Amino acid sequence: MRKGIVFTYDALLALSLLVSFLVLVVMYYYNTSSYENYVMIKEKKNNYLAKDMITTLNLMKYEDLPQDLQELLSSRINMTKDFLKGKSMSEILVLLWVKNQTSYVDDLISNVYYSIDGITNLNITINDDTIYSTGNTSSNIIYVAYTYITGYEENKQPLGYVGKAFATKIKKNTTLVFPISPEGAGNRGGWLTITKKFYFNSSPENITDAIFYISIHQGIDSADFEQLRINGNNIQNNVVWIWEEIVSTGKGAFGYVDLKPYIQQGWNELLMRFRNPWFNAHVHPGSRIEITYKDDTFYRSDKNNIEYVYYENVRSDEQANRNTGAWATMEYYVPLNSTLHNATLHLVINNVEDAGWWFSWDDWRWYNWDVRVYVNGILIDEIENPPTTIDKYYDLTPYTKEGTNYIVVYANTYGNVFTGVDYTEIYSDPQNDPYGSTYVFLNYTLDKSRLYYGKIDVNVNEFLGGNKENPKSYDVIFDNYPLLKTLLHVAQLFSYTITIDVDNGNTVQRVFESLFPRGIPSSVYIDPIYFDISNVNTITMTDSCSGCDYLPESSFEYTLLVPSHVGYGNVFPTREEATEDAIQRLIKVLGKYINATEIKNETVSIGNIPYLYGPVTLKVIVW
Amino acid sequence: MWRKLVKGQALLSDFSISIALFLVIIGVSFFIQKEILKDSISLIEKSNSFRYVEDIGKRLLSYEGDPPNWDPSNFNSLGFSTEKENEINWTKISYLNIMPYETYKIYFLRDLRYNFFLNITYMNGTPIFSYGIYNENAREISKMVRIAKLNNAVVKIDIFVWR
Numbered sequence: 001m002r003k004g005i006v007f008t009y010d011a012l013l014a015l016s017l018l019v020s021f022l023v024l025v026v027m028y029y030y031n032t033s034s035y036e037n038y039v040m041i042k043e044k045k046n047n048y049l050a051k052d053m054i055t056t057l058n059l060m061k062y063e064d065l066p067q068d069l070q071e072l073l074s075s076r077i078n079m080t081k082d083f084l085k086g087k088s089m090s091e092i093l094v095l096l097w098v099k100n101q102t103s104y105v106d107d108l109i110s111n112v113y114y115s116i117d118g119i120t121n122l123n124i125t126i127n128d129d130t131i132y133s134t135g136n137t138s139s140n141i142i143y144v145a146y147t148y149i150t151g152y153e154e155n156k157q158p159l160g161y162v163g164k165a166f167a168t169k170i171k172k173n174t175t176l177v178f179p180i181s182p183e184g185a186g187n188r189g190g191w192l193t194i195t196k197k198f199y200f201n202s203s204p205e206n207i208t209d210a211i212f213y214i215s216i217h218q219g220i221d222s223a224d225f226e227q228l229r230i231n232g233n234n235i236q237n238n239v240v241w242i243w244e245e246i247v248s249t250g251k252g253a254f255g256y257v258d259l260k261p262y263i264q265q266g267w268n269e270l271l272m273r274f275r276n277p278w279f280n281a282h283v284h285p286g287s288r289i290e291i292t293y294k295d296d297t298f299y300r301s302d303k304n305n306i307e308y309v310y311y312e313n314v315r316s317d318e319q320a321n322r323n324t325g326a327w328a329t330m331e332y333y334v335p336l337n338s339t340l341h342n343a344t345l346h347l348v349i350n351n352v353e354d355a356g357w358w359f360s361w362d363d364w365r366w367y368n369w370d371v372r373v374y375v376n377g378i379l380i381d382e383i384e385n386p387p388t389t390i391d392k393y394y395d396l397t398p399y400t401k402e403g404t405n406y407i408v409v410y411a412n413t414y415g416n417v418f419t420g421v422d423y424t425e426i427y428s429d430p431q432n433d434p435y436g437s438t439y440v441f442l443n444y445t446l447d448k449s450r451l452y453y454g455k456i457d458v459n460v461n462e463f464l465g466g467n468k469e470n471p472k473s474y475d476v477i478f479d480n481y482p483l484l485k486t487l488l489h490v491a492q493l494f495s496y497t498i499t500i501d502v503d504n505g506n507t508v509q510r511v512f513e514s515l516f517p518r519g520i521p522s523s524v525y526i527d528p529i530y531f532d533i534s535n536v537n538t539i540t541m542t543d544s545c546s547g548c549d550y551l552p553e554s555s556f557e558y559t560l561l562v563p564s565h566v567g568y569g570n571v572f573p574t575r576e577e578a579t580e581d582a583i584q585r586l587i588k589v590l591g592k593y594i595n596a597t598e599i600k601n602e603t604v605s606i607g608n609i610p611y612l613y614g615p616v617t618l619k620v621i622v623w
Numbered sequence: 624m625w626r627k628l629v630k631g632q633a634l635l636s637d638f639s640i641s642i643a644l645f646l647v648i649i650g651v652s653f654f655i656q657k658e659i660l661k662d663s664i665s666l667i668e669k670s671n672s673f674r675y676v677e678d679i680g681k682r683l684l685s686y687e688g689d690p691p692n693w694d695p696s697n698f699n700s701l702g703f704s705t706e707k708e709n710e711i712n713w714t715k716i717s718y719l720n721i722m723p724y725e726t727y728k729i730y731f732l733r734d735l736r737y738n739f740f741l742n743i744t745y746m747n748g749t750p751i752f753s754y755g756i757y758n759e760n761a762r763e764i765s766k767m768v769r770i771a772k773l774n775n776a777v778v779k780i781d782i783f784v785w786r
Contacts, residue, residue, distance in 0.1 A: 012641045012642060012644075012645045013641050013644065013645075015645060016641075016644055016645045016648045016649075019648055019649060019652055020648055020652070022652075041673050041765075044673070044677065045767055045768070048680065048767065048769060049768065049769075049770065052684075052709060052769055052770035052771065053770060055708060055709040056709055056770055056771065056772050056777050059707060059709060059710055059772040060772060060777060063775075064772075064775040064776070112746070112776075112777050113746050113770075113777060114745075114746040114747045114748075115746075115747075116746070119768055119770075119779065120768075
């Protein structure tokens, strides 16, 4: 090999590598620069649009608007045209907001800006209340322009007093609902014992009503319902059975019993023991404890939510047939637009049998597992050769969705097949063993639009009433109070697959659908976002099985947020009149839900400026 | 029967491989320059034309001109807003009808290799006024939408700069 030739092809290789390196450097430079330019151009365009919007809202005057819109606004704001003349669109928007007439904002914007959504996405807010929106601000990058508005209303006396009032002590009737999820076993005559522990943080003297609604599938003989105890008191004979239906697999029964004399402050224990010689004994949708009581607390908004949702203790005993088995469902919910940090299931099952191979008639195949866990219809664990005691944690975060979530646990049972010796127990005792029990742990942060301040929460639970029927509809109105949560407690003697729809007067939306047959939670969370608080809302429930009626004792639970104060009102010649006006306005806003036992008020004398509102911030958000 | 390998033969094949590798890399480099970087370079160039779009937007919406009550026979620089920002003076816009584009383009653009086009419409799309020339097949086009008040209505202004 001659040296010259070696040098030539080595040099060519080196040159190739150098060219490749240069190409990479150039690509990096151009790609970085071009991306920065792309972002910069996009940012500038949106910035200009946000600024243009706020400026034109200030420039456009009442008299620039079409005549019919002028008439409409004048009547809605209840002010004369002379007063409105010279007012800018931004001032008119604030007046609509002050007068609680923001439903006319769409008319105003679309008359002036037509299809602005064809140009950009846009939100207009006043003091963070969204009054106009072309969609959710899903983008991380938003562009905001804002202006401050202050003003006064027509027909106000320029000299005098204005008053505002706060409810500092209150009494309200509120309802706590403790649902009992569908769960059971006690196969073919074995006893099923369900223990529900619940915490009541008030004096029993405050209770106005405490009812246990019981919905079960049991044997047809009265002896099949053996015990019902509340805090040790046997109230089995006090149950008033309203609905009963006998089928080939036993009896579906729905009834109620008064718990008021027995509820105590702190932990309470409800125990029921029943069996079904024809099938497995179990709880049906609709079982729940409702306690209505007088309360004096105010709502405290907390964006960080940490919850432990406890199972009931479900114990299934053998009836000399080596067929114990136990199953339990549990629902938990995450409000829409929340940020879920963690959802964990802690599952504790006692006395699980390793039953070896068995045949499933439902699936027509052999299985070797003894415990199965499903979340929202997804099988997340299947335990073969189990230890006697199962004590496991499951990270449910990837399986958890916004809205209602549904867990099913099968232990030594699946479909119509049962194994298990002596007893099987899905263990829970939140009172004495809170961290050793079966529970779902939830940690999520609420969207900031769900945070409310200066409010009183009132939990209302209404019977749907009407007939035993399928489908079943219920109309509800919320008197314009914001909603914190809404739950539907479905009561049925028998069920198959259900759907729930909400018609809020504008749209009909499906808010729940069973994932599999008989997968019916006792409580279905319906996010408040589906309701229109200024409209009549209709909830419609449908079961695919025509004979599976909804009972009138199904209930709809919702939490309203009532303002605890009113701001300055009209101007009065005397301080007393301003005070009385503020108190009357406060009583009106508290409505039928709250009784103010102590009211604080403030009056101020005002000078020559007929001040009413502001400064408020009007924001235009573009993305 | 294999012939005995001599040094010159081995070197020739190595040399051929390195030449081939070199040519392939050079070829790929040219392809990347031409095809892959084309969009990036176009975006960088666009930032220049976008500055001219911004300039025209400011001239229309935020500048009255010099003097503020200029007319085509007497002005130092062109501006089209009233004394209020984002409000366009219709009289000044109307002057453009008698100001030929090619003659007055220099008052809008710093770089005469570029051209521009303005289109003012009501928000419902009804045309009001347009000025300039437009070529939708141009190599480089920058566009921006501005919103302003003209007479008693809100209007949309599409501004295009291209070359």
